[in-house]
Amino acid sequence: MSAHIHSHIQHAPPPLTEDEKAAARWEDDGGPAPQFPSARHEDQWLRISAALTGRLPQLADHHDVLVTCKPGTRSGAPAAFFQVTAELELDANLFAPLDPATIDPARPGDEERYPAVWGAVVHEAAHAAHSAWTTPPELRGTAVDTAAEILEESRAERAHLQRRPADRSYLRSAVGALVMPGFTTQTPCDPWQAATAAGLLLARRDTGVLDPDEVEPLEHVLTGVLGIDTLSTLAKIWQAVHTTADTDQPGMIEHARAWCQALGTDPYEPAPSSGETAAANGRSGALSEAVGEVIVSVTAHETQAARAEQQARAAAAERARVKAEQAAQQRQSARTAEKVFTPGARPHDPRGGTVGRSPVIGTRPPGAGEKSAAGRLARALRAAAHRERTATVTASAAPPGRLNMRAALAREAQKAAGATPTARPWRHTRHHHNPDPPLRVGIAVDVSASMKEAEGPIASAAWILAKAAALTDPDSRAATVAYDHALTAITAPGRTPGHVTQFRANGRGHSLAEATDALTSGLELTRPGTARLLVVASDGIYGRTDRARAAARIAALRKAGCAVLWLAFRPGACPISGATFLELTDPAQAAAVIGNAATAALTDTRT
Structure with a gap:
């Protein structure tokens, strides 16, 4: 060289x-x-x-x-x-x-x-x-x-x-x-x-x-x-x-x-x-x-x-990390649901602390107003989950159908020119019925001390929601969990409550994130194919950490297509962002309002 x-x-x-x-x-x-x-x-x-x-x-x-x-x-x-x-x-x-x-x-x-x-x-x-x-x-x-x-x-x-x-x-x-x-x-x-x-x-x-x-x-x-x-x-x-x-x-x-x-x-x-x-x-x-x-x-x-x-590797690693975290979260949710909904289970503290007495103090028969409210709410939920018929339009060279004059003239012109007619002047519309999907309703009720004055409305609202979900469709399911620092199953997935469960709201802490996990796993609230709704009955007065963890769960549910409805029973509530907020005092008299809010929430996340 x-x-x-x-x-x-x-x-x-x-x-x-x-x-x-x-x-x-x-x-x-x-x-x-x-x-x-x-x-x-x-x-x-x-x-x-x-x-x-x-x-x-x-x-x-x-x-x-x-x-x-x-x-x-x-x-x-x-x-x-x-x-x-x-x-x-x-x-x-x-x-x-x-x-x-x-x-x-x-x-x-x-x-x-x-x-x-x-x-x-x-x-x-x-x-x-x-x-x-x-x-x-x-x-x-x-x-x-x-x-x-x-x-x-x-x-x-x-x-x-x-x-x-x-x-x-x-x-x-x-x-x-x-x-x-x-x-x-x-x-x-x-x-x-x-x-x-x-x-x-x-x-x-x-x-x-x-x-x-x-x-x-x-x-x-x-x-x-x-x-x-x-x-x-x-x-x-x-x-x-x-x-x-x-x-x-x-x-x-x-x-x-x-x-x-x-x-x-x-x-x-x-x-x-x-x-x-x-x-x-x-x-x-x-x-x-x-x-x-x-x-x-x-x-x-x-x-x-x-x-x-x-950047591509970092994005792939981040996707893998998120996927691994989601898988770990799903496994943890399944374990929580198993411990909460096992027949005869005592209140479960997801943080491993000592659990006191159950907040459940007994049951009572539902009143006539509550039964009527459950029926009205069931109709509203059924309407919210309804799927409109879809239409398919097909074209053909012969009836039946509606005649499209432009296509008909084009077909005649093709014949006159000696060409093979390709225009299809008849339009036929066929409507297809889409079966309404079954409903999944998870109900999380706050039984911490700040909810003392709302004990009655909480019990009534929880029963009305659970009963209404059961009335919408034989395949619909609902479950209710009461939470403070511990989780207590009120109704397990698929079981229709015959009586109104009464609570004593004197607990400490707010394990809404874990309650959401149990309901998500027990009812498959992130799985498409059903109309899904999470209802939280709470004033939302939480510590920063509890609030952030619950907000992450609600955001994940919303992203997966599950509607979230937040019920408050007194002024000054602090609902978590992402939930449809409704303030009421007498659930039995406000079934229509709950139904409208649930309809709006389900329609907003319809998949």
């Missing part, structure tokens, strides 16, 4: 440096141990080298390649592969600014922290897997040798991507590290150097590593230097190289020879170097600037893609 472009694939390692010779002598005869600048991290780089060696087989499908990672490389390139010794060297400085102690290539996924470095490893792995040909000894150091190495860069990557297309993003991230160091402000913008940039970057566009818009500015500069015909000829050469077999040495040498001839360079003489033409024109640095634009564009696109992928 030209003097300023480092080769990433070499036949054999370069001669040992003086430091390496000193290290070898020390190992042989126990002489003074050489001091290297990287001594502080030497153990870490050895560990990283071993980890990279362990990961390489999955990239190159070779198990005999040894990776060496330390500051600086013998080849001078940021990374290189030596064919004869099957060695891959990597400049540890590429990992900057990461602390070597935090780098763990043995852990899959760690490479996401240093995509450009991993891209360099992938690139060299591509050489290890696919660069199976070598330049004949008599041609090494010539222009044809340099041209072949230029062409091999994109050919090896294309072959690699056919095996591992997911590595494209890493190869893109590494383009700057692999290509940019070879172009400086002193690099002349002569035909050979321009062709080198084309072979390293435009050829990567044709392999799919780079996007056309990313190399467009560079292509414009190279067209000005090489001319459209020469650049087109070079493109045909590298495109032919991309289909050349890994072991086709004669084919690669022939393509390299054609490359030299297209540029007017003697293929058997050394390739033109930067120094020979640095002063040949006044455009020194223009090529470096154009290459830099490509690198900046690719880096920006990769950064944007990485950010989008990170």
